[in-house]
Amino acid sequence: MINGAAVGCIYALVALGFVLIYKATEVVNFAQGDLLMLGAFIAFTLIALMGWSYWIALPVTAVILAAFGWGLDRAVFRRVIGQPQFAIIMVTIGIGIIMRAGVSMVPQWGTETYSIDTPFSNKVVRFGDIVVAQEYLSIIAGTAILCVVLYLFFRRSRLGIAMQAASQNQLAAYYMGIPVKTVFSMIWGISAAVATVAGILLAPVSLIEANMGLIGLKAFPAAVLGGFGSIPGAVVGGLIIGIIEQLSAAYLPDGFKDVAAYIVLLAVLVVRPEGLFGESMRKKV
Amino acid sequence: MSEPLLNVANIETYYGPIMAIRGISLEARQGSIVTVLGANGAGKTTILKTISGVMDPQKGTVTFDGQEIQRQDPDKVMRYGLSHVPEGREVFPLLSVRENLMMGAYTRKDADGIAQDMELVYTYFPVLKERSEQPAGQLSGGEQQMLAISRAMMARPKMMLLDEPSLGLSPRLVKEIFEIIVRMNREQGMTMLLVEQNAHMALNAADYGYVLEVGRIVMGDTCARLKESDDIKEFYLGIKEHGARGKRRWKRKKTWR
Numbered sequence: 001m002i003n004g005a006a007v008g009c010i011y012a013l014v015a016l017g018f019v020l021i022y023k024a025t026e027v028v029n030f031a032q033g034d035l036l037m038l039g040a041f042i043a044f045t046l047i048a049l050m051g052w053s054y055w056i057a058l059p060v061t062a063v064i065l066a067a068f069g070w071g072l073d074r075a076v077f078r079r080v081i082g083q084p085q086f087a088i089i090m091v092t093i094g095i096g097i098i099m100r101a102g103v104s105m106v107p108q109w110g111t112e113t114y115s116i117d118t119p120f121s122n123k124v125v126r127f128g129d130i131v132v133a134q135e136y137l138s139i140i141a142g143t144a145i146l147c148v149v150l151y152l153f154f155r156r157s158r159l160g161i162a163m164q165a166a167s168q169n170q171l172a173a174y175y176m177g178i179p180v181k182t183v184f185s186m187i188w189g190i191s192a193a194v195a196t197v198a199g200i201l202l203a204p205v206s207l208i209e210a211n212m213g214l215i216g217l218k219a220f221p222a223a224v225l226g227g228f229g230s231i232p233g234a235v236v237g238g239l240i241i242g243i244i245e246q247l248s249a250a251y252l253p254d255g256f257k258d259v260a261a262y263i264v265l266l267a268v269l270v271v272r273p274e275g276l277f278g279e280s281m282r283k284k285v
Numbered sequence: 286m287s288e289p290l291l292n293v294a295n296i297e298t299y300y301g302p303i304m305a306i307r308g309i310s311l312e313a314r315q316g317s318i319v320t321v322l323g324a325n326g327a328g329k330t331t332i333l334k335t336i337s338g339v340m341d342p343q344k345g346t347v348t349f350d351g352q353e354i355q356r357q358d359p360d361k362v363m364r365y366g367l368s369h370v371p372e373g374r375e376v377f378p379l380l381s382v383r384e385n386l387m388m389g390a391y392t393r394k395d396a397d398g399i400a401q402d403m404e405l406v407y408t409y410f411p412v413l414k415e416r417s418e419q420p421a422g423q424l425s426g427g428e429q430q431m432l433a434i435s436r437a438m439m440a441r442p443k444m445m446l447l448d449e450p451s452l453g454l455s456p457r458l459v460k461e462i463f464e465i466i467v468r469m470n471r472e473q474g475m476t477m478l479l480v481e482q483n484a485h486m487a488l489n490a491a492d493y494g495y496v497l498e499v500g501r502i503v504m505g506d507t508c509a510r511l512k513e514s515d516d517i518k519e520f521y522l523g524i525k526e527h528g529a530r531g532k533r534r535w536k537r538k539k540t541w542r
Contacts, residue, residue, distance in 0.1 A: 161380065161387065161388065162388060164377070164380060165385075165388045168377045168378055168379055169378070171371065171375060172371060172375040174358075174360050175363060175437075176363065176389055176392075176436070176440070177360045177363035177364055177391055178388070179358075179360045180360065
């Protein structure tokens with residue numbers, strides 16, 4: 001159960017990245033999982049190869065990836081805005097593949113698998129009879145902290161509210177003097193940083209390798225389950241998918257674990273297409 | 286004579302290959318309300334969008350407060366002190382009324398001034414204060430229009446561009462909104478460029494008016510004189526001398542053609 005929640009947290013964070021970008025720019029970013037992978041590799045380089053401490057490497061990596069996300073928007077996505085959705089999605093998939101291939105070409109990284117030593121590795125916490133690995137707790141705690149920080153940022157800070165404004169009504173945001181293009185780049189940055197944190201939290205549990213970004217494919221149902229475009233929905237959706245996956249691994253025949261997420265996705269699309277937290281508000285023209 | 290605050294000279298703006306406005310010049314003096322009248326598709330909104338930078342003119346200049354501002358991004362133009370109240374209100378539906386107003390003041394740094402102006406717009410529109418924590422999407426059309434105007438005020442601009450504030454509102458609300466627009470102009474000395482289909486309201490509120498037809502300005506005069514013009518009376522105000530056609534069997538043509 002706890003393990004499921006922990007894995008779910010990772011899905012939640014990746015789904016959060018999907019939703020942030022989608023809400024603001026209406027781009028479905030299929031490279032989200034690959035941002036996570038790149039973040040994990042950079043963290044691995046800083047920690048394992050250069051010997052930095054975990055606590056320094058974490059924020060530094062997040063900043064590097066935020067800059068990367070920002071740059072990605074400036075260099076690529078700002079230019080394709082206005083093209084058909086289909087074209088933009090192809091661009092994101094393409095960028096994901098480029099990143100995967102690029103990572104495996106870097107000499108120290110390659111196609112091997114790695115792991116990071118963290119302050120939480122190989123330690124357990126006991127709650128009465130239940131033994132839980134600290135790694136999993138760290139994922140849950142990390143996710144919770146990140147969610148609270150993001151929530152406060154979007155609800156309370158001027159810039160955060162401006163980001164909401166820009167995603168709700170671009171034209172009006174322009175009229176208010178909000179630099180919409182810059183705001184969108186910042187959202188890409190935040191989203192990439194969130195993916196990075198997810199990657200680093202995931203690193204001790206799973207292994208770091210070029211294809212770990214495929215976790216994005218599981219996070220996608222999580223985002224849909226929560227109602228694409230709803231931030232709390234993404235988090236809850238991620239948790240549900242993670243827990244269902246673990247339960248089906250435990251109680252159902254082999255193989256159900258991997259398809260469970262998609263079964264849930266199909267069920268949601270049939271029963272409640274707008275998702276659990278779907279917003280009934282449509283963009284008015 | 287002093288320089289006008291806003292001076293638009295010979296702008297031509299296109300939607301793709303279609304020329305929407307064909308060489309328009311107009312000006313607005315400090316402290317005045319200037320109105321542009323015109324039917325659907327005459328190019329009224331296009332003029333405002335060209336001034337505020339959403340659309341770029343192919344030719345011509347827009348001078349505001351001594352600076353040329355054509356072909357700049359709208360968020361830059363806004364920083365020169367030109368607030369745009371867009372057609373159809375365009376509030377941020379999921380933000381609360383208060384947050385919408387805060388966004389209006391996004392470019393300002395003076396927290397005290399912002400708080401003061403917030404109180405000021407609440408005195409103009411008390412209903413917004415009652416609803417300050419509600420999401421703007423839940424307001425009625427009239428309240429949203431009030432919010433859109435207030436939001437533009439919050440930037441404490443030198444000039445406001447108002448695009449059809451009467452759109453989709455009941456006659457009573459239209460009257461109320463126009464009264465407040467005039468009050469803002471008198472009390473705050475706010476210069477306004479008002480684009481309207483509702484010629485009657487606009488001519489009563491404004492000092493100077495232009496008449497726009499298919500992308501060209503065909504008349505420009507003080508509103509008092511425009512109201513007396515036969516063409517305006519018949520085609521925009523719908524006032525007809527008793528039995529307008531009289532013995533004429535033909536339809537009257539506009540004399541500016």
